[in-house]
Amino acid sequence: xxxxxxxxxxxxxxxxxxxxxxxxxxxxxxxxxxxxxxxxxxxxxxxxxxxxxxxxxxxxxxxxxxxxxxxxxxxxxxxxxxxxxxxxxxxxxxxxxxxxxxxxxxxxxxxxxxxxxxxxxxxxxxxxxxxxxxxxxxxxxxxxxxxxxxxxxxxxxxxxxxxxxxxxxxxxxxxxxxxxxxxxxxxxxxxxxxxxxxxxxxxxxxxxxxxxxxxxxxxxxxxxxxxxxxxxxxxxxxxxxxxxxxxxxxxxxxxxxxxxxxxxxxxx
Numbered sequence: 168x169x170x171x172x173x174x175x176x177x178x179x180x181x182x183x184x185x186x187x188x189x190x191x192x193x194x195x196x197x198x199x200x201x202x203x204x205x206x207x208x209x210x211x212x213x214x215x216x217x218x219x220x221x222x223x224x225x226x227x228x229x230x231x232x233x234x235x236x237x238x239x240x241x242x243x244x245x246x247x248x249x250x251x252x253x254x255x256x257x258x259x260x261x262x263x264x265x266x267x268x269x270x271x272x273x274x275x276x277x278x279x280x281x282x283x284x285x286x287x288x289x290x291x292x293x294x295x296x297x298x299x300x301x302x303x304x305x306x307x308x309x310x311x312x313x314x315x316x317x318x319x320x321x322x323x324x325x326x327x328x329x330x331x332x333x334x335x336x337x338x339x340x341x342x343x344x345x346x347x348x349x350x351x352x353x354x355x356x357x358x359x360x361x362x363x364x365x366x367x368x369x370x371x372x373x374x375x376x377x378x379x380x381x382x383x384x385x386x387x388x389x390x391x392x393x394x395x396x397x398x399x400x401x402x403x404x405x406x407x408x409x410x411x412x413x414x415x416x417x418x419x420x421x422x423x424x425x426x427x428x429x430x431x432x433x434x435x
Contacts, residue, residue, distance in 0.1 A: 168316040172228060176221040176312050181337065184217030188340035195344035215301055217337070218308025225312055241311050244380035251377050258369065259391045262413050263398040270406035277406060282397040293393050302388035309334055310374055310384045323371050324427035331367030335360040351401045358407070365414045366391065368430070372421050375431040 190212060194200060226238040271277055282288050297303060309330055317326035338359060341352045351359050370384060377383040400406045425431055 168225075168229070168312075172225050173313065173316055175228065176225045176308065177333065178221075179224050180217040180221035180308060182217075183220050184214045184337060185340055187212035187214035187217075188344075191344040192340055214340075215304040218305045218312075219303070222307040222312040238307060238311060241379065241381040242307065242385065243382060244378055245382050247377040247380060247383060251373060251383065254373060255377075255383055255387045256390060258387075258417075259394040260398070262417070263394045263400040263410060266400045266406045266410035266413060267398050267403075269409045270400075270403055273405055275403050275405040277399055277403050280397060280399050289393070289397060292396055293389060296392045296396065297385060297389040300389075300392050302385040302392065305334075306381050306384040306388055310370065311379075311381045314371060314374060315379070318371070322428045323375060323430035324368065324422060327368040327371040327430070328364055330371075331364040332360075334367060335363040338363075351395065354401065354407075358401075358411075362411065362414065365418045368418045368421060372425060372430040375429060 190200065190204060222238060223235055226234040228234075230237065267277055282292060313333070314326055314330050317329050320326070321329060335356075338352075339356065342356050342359075351362075370387060373387060374380075374384060395401065400410045421430065
């Protein structure tokens with residue numbers, strides 16, 4: 168992909184998302200907005216669709232409607248080995264669940280979340296998170312549009328860190344207004360930044376083993392967000408530190424076992 172298309176994607180993604188997120192930031196800082204804008208900011212905005220919009224524009228610029236169709240078809244690829252289904256569905260529940268369990272055994276007092284008290288909410292939460300909580304809005308951008316051109320330039324590990332940095336910085340406005348739906352926005356930005364760098368490596372590893380399936384990335388992203396909604400790992404300092412260490416060890420193992428150049432063995 169030409170550099171101009173990468174720049175186009177980033178410009179549209181950040182302009183769209185940060186432009187819409189600026190409304191609740193201004194509202195939270197006491198700026199008097201026109202009533203229509205104030206109501207819009209308070210009710211939520213389409214900011215999270217920035218990466219998807221950017222991906223569509225770049226796909227159209229590269230191949231017209233055929234290019235857009237090819238991009239969207241990547242979201243329908245579900246044919247990958249059962250082992251990768253297990254990795255996608257259980258990596259983050261095990262990481263967060265193990266962190267909460269370890270912190271509890273170490274004496275931390277961790278209150279159960281509403282989802283833990285009412286497990287029937289979890290399947291509904293899965294669907295809502297997948298469709299409106301980030302995965303669908305982001306993965307056509309970060310992975311389907313941005314990751315492979317970065318891999319061609321920097322290798323798999325370098326691309327993971329580059330995409331992870333962009334991905335983390337994209338979330339920056341969310342730290343400047345109250346957001347009770349995601350507890351990690353109430354913590355220092357560096358925590359999310361380092362965590363996103365690490366999970367970006369895991370996303371690339373799985374992307375390179377699932378035939379570059381956006382559907383796999385949407386499911387993985389959904390399981391990440393769902394796990395944070397169900398399991399209060401980042402709401403307790405001990406659990407958060409255990410989670411950070413566990414993520415680091417897993418990423419280090421992936422890099423050592425699969426190699427930093429491709430994060431993959433055999434055909435991707």
